[in-house]
Amino acid sequence: MSSGSKHEPITSTKFGTFGGVFTPCTLTILGVIMFLRFGQVVGQSGIFTAIMIVLAAKVITTLTTLSLSAIASNTRVKGGGAYYLISRSLGVEFGGAIGVLFFAAQAISVAMYIIGFTEALAATFPSLADNAMGISTLVNLITFVCVYIGAGWTIKVQYFILAILAAALGSFYAGAIADFNPEYLQANMRPSFLEGESTFTMFALFFPAVTGIMAGANMSGDLANPSKSIPTGTLAAVLITGLIYVSQALLLGCARPAAELIGNNMVIRDIAVWPILITAGVFAATLSSALGSMMGAPRILQAFARDEIFTSLKFFGSGSGLSNEPRRATVLTFVIAQVCIVFGDLNAIAPIITMFFMITYGLLNLATFYEAVTKNPSYRPTFKYSHWITSLLGMIGCFGVMFLINGLWATMSLLFIGAIYWFIRSKEVEARWGDLQSGVIFERARKALLKLEDEVYHPKNWRPIVMALSGSGWTRPHIPIYGHWLTSGHGILSLAHVVTGDLEELSERRDRYEKQLRGFIKREELDAFPAVACAQYVSDGIESLIQCHGLGGLRPNTVLLGWPRDHSRADSFGATVRLIARTKRSILAARFLAHRDEDDETDKATATDIADHWTVPSGTIDVWWRGMENGELMLLLAHLLHRNPEWRENHVRVLRVVQNEQAKDEIVNHMKELAASSRIHFEPEVVVSDHPVAQVIQSTSREASLVLMGFQTPEEGHEVAMYESLELLAGDLPRIILVNSAGGMTLES
Structure with missing residues (x-):
């Protein structure tokens, strides 16, 4: 199996921290849930509990970001984002399972975001509701063309979307401050849960909003300095979006009564000074998330294919042009997204996508935990704010959230990744990169020592x-x-x-x-x-x-x-x-x-x-x-x-x-x-x-x-x-x- 070194891109354009990491992370985090569902979270949970939900979710994603930052600054990060980082630490079996799972999640996410865009468009212009399939197909095609042209063009489009999003938030803040009502503030401090709802269900509703921290890491192969840009850009995005969500929780509870927050999905638009900007923001949020997923998925597949874990995917490892664009993988991503648009349902596919993301984040924390706890001398990250305890807590948090959101989907997802892991292991695929397998085996007893004999030696270990x-x-x-x-x-x-x-x-x-x-x-x-x-x-x-x-x-x-x-x-x-x-x-x-x-x-x-x-x-x-x-x-x-x-x-x-x-x-x-x-x-x-x-x-x-x-x-x-x-x-x-x-x-x- 190739290590991928012969496929090193001769890249004409490399992106920095702001364009390559901060922007895609921010746009993915500030998505459709912020505009269409966060009012319901605040209305049912109350201001205080809603802020606690935001902080709890941010703690988990921050812990994961610390692990991501540590492992990204400990190795020369190439294309593939989370797949590359996990495979180089936990080995080919976990890496291969994550490669399949994370690519599928990103590709299906394109369809989910496009369906969400179409629903928002139909709600704004009811006359278009009968043409939802055609609109979704057209938007998928436009998204595909933007990404197919190249990441540089897509980054420029994201700058425009970021500007729209900023204007929409400004419109909301201006309206919410103007509508401040102390009575609403006092009343909304207490929860107003509907029948069957609780803090946990509201947490499950909100949490997918913060699962955008990998958007920058997915661009690792296109970054000028990934080991610096990924920690800086991702942490900045987590911090700034956290402040936005906390301030929104407070302002929503001060501007409208609980009943309206719960019953009106477009309450943010009604509060805003210029409602048209909120409509534009909803469109921008869904489109930007679709663009981010359409950019990230092909790069994961390209890196995965180059490692030749599955030789049948080798065709998708090729890049095009000086910037090494994964155009073959982009075409496959478009096809998968279109199939999901035709046959998929937003409510049906959203839970499994969230599970796939959470497994990826959990394994990333596991990889960093193993790197630290096995005391491998090659583990010398330049990012110093991660510890094996934070990685362990992040892993527990990720897998705990999975079962909190949906125990059945969590179990099915874990069984799915376990099956892929077993399949790759049964094929006895040989990895030619250094990973933590030898480091872990080094700490174990006789059975582990026998396994160590079969591991490929690498100077890393x-x-x-x-x-x-x-x-x-x-x-x-x-x-x-x-x-x-x-x-x-x-x-x-x-x-x-x-x-x-x-x-x-x-x-x-x-x-x-x-x-x-x-x-x-x-x-x-x-x-x-x-x-x-x-x-x-x-x-x-x-x-x-x-x-x-x-x-x-x-x-x-x-x-x-x-x-x-x-x-x-x-x-x-x-x-x-x-x-x-x-x-x-x-x-x-x-x-x-x-x-x-x-x-x-x-x-x-x-x-x-x-x-x-x-x-x-x-x-x-x-x-x-x-x-x-x-x-x-x-x-x-x-x-x-x-x-x-x-x-x-x-x-x-x-x-x-x-x-x-x-x-x-x-x-x-x-x-x-x-x-x-x-x-x-x-x-x-x-x-x-x-x-x-x-x-x-x-x-x-x-x-x-x-x-x-x-x-x-x-x-x-x-x-x-x-x-x-x-x-x-x-x-x-x-x-x-x-x-x-x-x-x-x-x-x-």
Whole structure:
């Protein structure tokens, strides 16, 4: 299945926040319910309860918008809106189900809005009532032509509709203020429910009015900066439309008695100073919603078809022109809408459309919840106002509203999406994009681990699975402690020890060392596993551990070991490094001066000594940048270390040395771009100096809490030279981790 990269559009026009997100969201939210049904909600519920209904509905859509904003700012958003975001998080099964369901909802919505327009037109001009089918068909055709020409033309039409809508609201506000009546205000504070009606039924009547928050996200492929425009534009639309609905609830209750609010669907027109503007507003609201759905549905289908989940839909993945317009998908959307116009009924199709939207919003919240709660290192959204709790509440709210509106339709809709999910899963469709499946499976037990074996690996799901050659733990406590900090909440740590000697006599010693490691892990409350191997030589034991330790997708990808104390151990260290590199594992060598004068492993550190190692040193976390080869891993490790609560005050610096001032600005800009693309906050610093690099590094990082530097695997015979060159760079810096990356991760995932 294609990831869609070869279909990247060469777009001549990209839309901004206002035109591409705010306008379509606002026009969809301020729709036909505002003009034709909101008076009834206020009349039956009373002003106070009506405002509570608006606020409750807005809370749910705001929570969903926060999830949408977080997930949209965590990935490069392409075409497909909610389908793209959900599929890239929850996987191909949920993504495929949402692709079918959300496209169908958007396509059928076109018919619903056009039927609503025709009914409003017939109410205004009764003589046209007998030609309702022909009028609906004509409006559907006009809407289709506008969208077929291109999104740019449609956006311009929406600007005109937005102006009409603003004029209609102005006319209503002027009339309502002029008709203010304190007696109506006092009387309408209390509910006046008709028989069989309640706060819940009024909430169900109103809620579809606020389900327009995806209108902007559906244009994701046509936005210049979707990760910025989607959060800003959608939240602005939610806020402004919320203020409009709250103020309308208050003014309606102050301008007319409850009986008139309940019995007159066109009460807003009667209140307005210029009624013709309200009529125009009703037409504009329904037409704009039809245009928004006619724009959004083809883009969902186009993105869905390009992923080739169903090969029969591949035909609809093609785009036309420089702007990559989904014209084939637009034709299909027109046909579906026309079929619904001919055979559909507004009251019959409205509930199922609402259910489809709510499932989409609920799964979007679920996707963001999983992204956050599984602590995937690739989940680094630039939008910071979403939390797994808000996502969970949004998901509960969406599914709760479904059953509140109509329990039967809610059940049928969930069964429908479940059937699609099962069908796609039974086909064993292979996705070639990174999703949260591996991240979720990582947190589960044996059955989930077996499933993890079948998942396609993607750099997005890289986690530090560290094997620390820590001896017994007591002898070099800085290694397991730093291994714990680098993996805590994100990966897996194993404390490894090699027992050397005659294999026939090592069984008892092996058991003793493993017990000792378990005791150390328990006492220090480490999230780690012991790993002890017996071998005649240390190198053989390390090779055995690297190849055999772990299970399935939980095999170590990184080895953490100590740096040699002196030249005499440089040869054996270089051989060990080459051995680890051949197994395609990353290498972290901890050079801590405090341990230079330690004796052999038989000496144990005291409990007080180990407690000292848990004390986080003050200063920055310095990453000395020399390129992406080792730099990606160094920066990601610095980010993971900084995420530990104890290290939050230790800010990350990325440093580089240049010899002339002219190169400084270019490198600083490059580092800022790196920070933006990686979504990792760090302080870029370029040091201009013609002094030896070693002198610059030691003077600049003298007060650092930890220094990260890259190194290359030495060739045979060059071990001592490598050791001496790195010792020269390190000098008397107290804490350094030298990094040799084997790849497997990318900062932009």
